[in-house]
Amino acid sequence: MQVRDITIDELEKKAAELGLGLPIEQTEPWARYQATIDGRTPWGCVEFVGEGEGGQPKTLALASLFDHKTHGYHYLRSNHAPVWVEAPSPEQEAEAMAALAAHVRKRDSKQTFARLCVAADLPACEPTLSGIPYDQTVVIDVTSGDEAILSRMKPRGRRDVRKALRESPVECADETERAAKSFEEYYDVMRETGERDGFHPAPCSDYEDMIRILGSEHCRVYAGRIDGRVVTWSIVTIFGERAVRYYGASRNDTMRKHVTDKLVYFECCDLGANKAVTGYDMMAIGSEFSPKLMGLNEFKTKFTKQVTPVAPDRDLPLKKLFYKALVTAKRLRDRK
Incomplete structure (x- = not known):
């Protein structure tokens, strides 16, 4: 070779x-x-x-x-x-x-x-x-429409999403254009997430550069708001058939209101509406290889019945x- x-x-x-x-x-x-x-x-x-x-x-x-x-x-x-x-x-x-x-x-x-x-x-x-390498991820099939996406989840995932759709006060939207103008209000949520989960986020300018340089064709910002306040958001990259939830953050005081369940389902449906995208990669779950990431599994694995191995x-x-x-x-x- x-x-x-x-x-x-x-x-x-x-x-x-x-x-x-x-x-x-x-x-x-x-x-x-x-x-x-x-x-x-x-x-x-x-x-x-x-x-x-x-x-x-x-x-x-x-x-x-x-x-x-x-x-x-x-x-x-x-x-x-x-x-x-x-x-x-x-x-x-x-x-x-x-x-x-x-x-x-x-x-x-x-x-x-x-x-x-x-x-x-x-x-x-x-x-x-x-860093913390991983050998497994979760890829959600976003084809065939909103109900099909829901039907392929584990029972726990369907239950949590339906509960979120019924009861969660969060309003979800694609806010790429708004975030491109200023990322400060989203970054404040990331700071809170970092303090809770024990990590230091990159400088705000890194996220701003990512959104600006990749452009809306390859990078979307989805957010959930309650009374106009950002309480959860995701930065999603898109290339070809694959979308990836690259970053995500949420407020401490709204975590029990299923705000992120509702947002992730909104993202799946919105990405699925773009017929080019077939899979939504939640990026990294725990395993014997990466036990430090096991805390991610409860949330991520409920959205699909399959786990995808990666190098x-x-x-x-x-x-x-x-x-x-x-x-x-x-x-x-x-x-x-």
């Missing part, structure tokens, strides 16, 4: 020719958005090439990578990639990682590691230094001694 550099336009063209549904993170609009975030730079795209019939080159996978600079070192990140033409075997993934490591070392010696999605637990890869993020060390030192330093920090 070989790895060769290609442009983002070539990546999107090859994906279209091969009938691959690209995650939005592997597209040109996403690259423009990432370039606005401090410490991130589009590094380039690569094609994993094998041997096809008659010895002809054959595209096996594609990936767009970004240079991340943090704490004085660089690493590469490729979200939801490599995007494989056909599901790879562990041996193919191992060969791909070896080829990518050789390619990056030759082209860019400053990179410490590469973070990609790898299904198999390979000796060449390590658990991620940061989780793993780190591919390029400077092995330096990477080992980073692991040791993190372990010491975590003990404090």
Whole structure:
């Protein structure tokens, strides 16, 4: 297997020719958005090439990578990639990682590691230094109309949504245009959510840039209001047939009023009305691989009867001694 550099336009063209549904993170609009975030730079795209019939080159996978600079070192990140033409075997993934490591070392010696999605637990890869990777998600089928969407939920999901439709005072709407003008009132809800759930949200400008750069074709903001006050919202990305609930936030004092149940169902129906969208990815649930995310399961899994496996993020060390030192330093920090 070989790895060769290609442009983002070539990546999107090859994906279209091969009938691959690209995650939005592997597209040109996403690259423009990432370039606005401090410490991130589009590094380039690569094609994993094998041997096809008659010895002809054959595209096996594609990936767009970004240079991340943090704490004085660089690493590469490729979200939801490599995007494989056909599901790879562990041996193919191992060969791909070896080829990518050789390619990056030759082209860019400053990179410490590469973070990609790898299904198999390979000796060449390590658990991620940061973040919480996941190997399962929930994808809601939004085809065939509102009642069909409801009918495919678990009984608990149908019960909660019907209760929300009957009793919840929240009014839901697509507020993309309003949020694009100012994200402050939505960001205030995110701050409250972060304090409740123990995380620090990105700067408000990151969400504003995401909405502005991706544009309404690829990014929607849905919100629920009670008496004119935003109490729950979602940022949803759209590319091809797949929509993704990328961010969500809700007020503490209205959580028991089923406001987010009502909003998610509204989103499903609205996205389903766009005939191009067939699946709505709730992005990440817990499992044995990612037990820290188990708290998400009760809410997300009620909207569908299926769980979708995905290749989780793993780190591919390029400077092995330096990477080992980073692991040791993190372990010491975590003990404090």
